[in-house]
Amino acid sequence: MKKLLRNIAENISVAVNENMGNPDIGKTVRDGADGSPTKRIDDIAEKAALETIKKSHKKVNFLSEEIGFIDNNAEKTIVLDPVDGTFNAVHGIPFYSVSVALGTKKLSDIEYGLVKNLVNNDVFEAEKNNGSFLNGKRIKTKSFDEKNPVFSVYLGRRALSKSFEIAKKARRVRSMGCASLDLCLVASSSTDLYYQFGVPLRVTDIAAGVLILREAGGEIYDENKRILDMGLNLKERKNFVAVGDKKYLEMIK
Amino acid sequence: MKKLLRNIAENISVAVNENMGNPDIGKTVRDGADGSPTKRIDDIAEKAALETIKKSHKKVNFLSEEIGFIDNNAEKTIVLDPVDGTFNAVHGIPFYSVSVALGTKKLSDIEYGLVKNLVNNDVFEAEKNNGSFLNGKRIKTKSFDEKNPVFSVYLGRRALSKSFEIAKKARRVRSMGCASLDLCLVASSSTDLYYQFGVPLRVTDIAAGVLILREAGGEIYDENKRILDMGLNLKERKNFVAVGDKKYLEMIK
Numbered sequence: 352m353k354k355l356l357r358n359i360a361e362n363i364s365v366a367v368n369e370n371m372g373n374p375d376i377g378k379t380v381r382d383g384a385d386g387s388p389t390k391r392i393d394d395i396a397e398k399a400a401l402e403t404i405k406k407s408h409k410k411v412n413f414l415s416e417e418i419g420f421i422d423n424n425a426e427k428t429i430v431l432d433p434v435d436g437t438f439n440a441v442h443g444i445p446f447y448s449v450s451v452a453l454g455t456k457k458l459s460d461i462e463y464g465l466v467k468n469l470v471n472n473d474v475f476e477a478e479k480n481n482g483s484f485l486n487g488k489r490i491k492t493k494s495f496d497e498k499n500p501v502f503s504v505y506l507g508r509r510a511l512s513k514s515f516e517i518a519k520k521a522r523r524v525r526s527m528g529c530a531s532l533d534l535c536l537v538a539s540s541s542t543d544l545y546y547q548f549g550v551p552l553r554v555t556d557i558a559a560g561v562l563i564l565r566e567a568g569g570e571i572y573d574e575n576k577r578i579l580d581m582g583l584n585l586k587e588r589k590n591f592v593a594v595g596d597k598k599y600l601e602m603i604k
Numbered sequence: 605m606k607k608l609l610r611n612i613a614e615n616i617s618v619a620v621n622e623n624m625g626n627p628d629i630g631k632t633v634r635d636g637a638d639g640s641p642t643k644r645i646d647d648i649a650e651k652a653a654l655e656t657i658k659k660s661h662k663k664v665n666f667l668s669e670e671i672g673f674i675d676n677n678a679e680k681t682i683v684l685d686p687v688d689g690t691f692n693a694v695h696g697i698p699f700y701s702v703s704v705a706l707g708t709k710k711l712s713d714i715e716y717g718l719v720k721n722l723v724n725n726d727v728f729e730a731e732k733n734n735g736s737f738l739n740g741k742r743i744k745t746k747s748f749d750e751k752n753p754v755f756s757v758y759l760g761r762r763a764l765s766k767s768f769e770i771a772k773k774a775r776r777v778r779s780m781g782c783a784s785l786d787l788c789l790v791a792s793s794s795t796d797l798y799y800q801f802g803v804p805l806r807v808t809d810i811a812a813g814v815l816i817l818r819e820a821g822g823e824i825y826d827e828n829k830r831i832l833d834m835g836l837n838l839k840e841r842k843n844f845v846a847v848g849d850k851k852y853l854e855m856i857k
Contacts, residue, residue, distance in 0.1 A: 442793070444795075470724050471724065521760045521761065526759070527778065536696070539696055541695045541696040
């Protein structure tokens with residue numbers, strides 16, 4: 352099954368890159384199952400995934416941002432965001448990805464996750480209880496550094512006042528606009544924390560990234576400060592904070 | 605001379621990419637002429653530039669972040685940031701560039717500028733009075749869009765309160781940590797505004813990006829709301845706001 356998920360990421364990567372020069376990739380083709388408009392590039396990517404699954408003849412369910420849940424009466428479900436960071440992809444900001452994971456019922460039972468940066472082809476990968484890898488090399492989160500914290504924070508009109516307060520505490524702030532890669536940056540010690548409040552996200556955005564973060568030594572919490580969990584569906588949306596070292600939770604209290 | 609600057613960018617690109625996997629690229633090798641520590645990757649990139657100039661046998665002065673000003677008693681000066689976004693480059697955040705420009709005395713007489721994204725190889729280029737180009741295709745700034753402004757803002761401990769207020773007004777915020785590319789993103793309509801206050805920058809960071817922005821239809825202002833200018837030296841540092849459409853200046857007053 353791992354091979355199938357890798358093939359999905361690879362085939363999406365090819366399809367997206369073939370179409371990147373195309374001026375209409377940002378056109379809305381319909382409303383997606385998650386309620387937000389499906390752009391042509393999302394549609395192209397999702398179709399590449401569906402085609403890959405079909406050709407594999409594997410029995411598996413499928414949950415994706417655009418098409419929703421396809422129940423094939425299988426035990427396992429592939430959880431996909433065909434293009435995470437669609438705004439970036441469509442507007443020439445070179446930071447977007449495909450995120451694909453395999454699970455059963457909920458985020459906490461995700462057993463495999465892969466996030467591929469579609470710009471530079473970095474592949475972040477994790478298998479439950481087996482660690483996290485970037486391009487085949489083991490990654491770990493960074494330990495607490497009070498002096499020079501680097502925080503990734505969702506900001507703008509819809510962010511909370513608290514989000515701005517947290518951004519003020521960081522030595523450096525990044526706001527990159529691609530949740531799955533933002534989680535991977537915490538996992539690989541590029542950043543220390545990722546704060547996403549105000550625009551709660553769906554499991555499709557984060558399923559792979561959360562496993563990659565946890566297997567690298569980090570953790571992710573919901574707005575009640577509980578360890579984040581959610582079902583494999585498009586209904587639930589969650590605010591969260593992801594940290595490489597739990598000591599950052601004190602710092603942002 | 606344009607060919608020389610293109611060669612500098614190309615040779616830096618090769619040298620940086622050859623060394624990216626190297627674990628010691630983030631080590632400090634000495635203090636640079638600009639007062640900040642020179643990292644190994646900066647040093648490698650600057651040496652590639654110096655080598656390229658030497659081989660060309662062109663008579664030209666050279667101003668660069670690490671080595672400072674080399675006065676060859678020439679009329680023109682090459683203004684270089686060998687790696688812009690060194691923190692990103694060293695910490696695995698895939699957004700950094702080389703910025704190289706040609707001028708005489710000051711920012712406003714820069715006649716050619718080139719910014720190359722060292723991750724995806726995008727090349728932004730402008731010649732005075734001849735427009736701006738991304739990979740050979742003409743680019744223009746976006747016109748005012750009150751509803752969905754995308755602002756690039758420098759944030760963190762050293763940013764101004766005003767920076768956070770401006771970030772609150774945007775529909776989307778990006779904070780990417782590479783000034784030359786941040787200017788190019790405004791030039792190419794990816795973002796609408798770039799606000800850099802609190803950590804003022806040097807001419808080496810922005811010489812190419814400012815020409816690319818202006819030739820694409822945008823403008824850049826200093827903290828006194830005057831059109832930004834500065835000498836070709838490492839002493840001056842400026843806060844600034846760059847806009848694709850002047851109407852954004854009203855919005856952030």
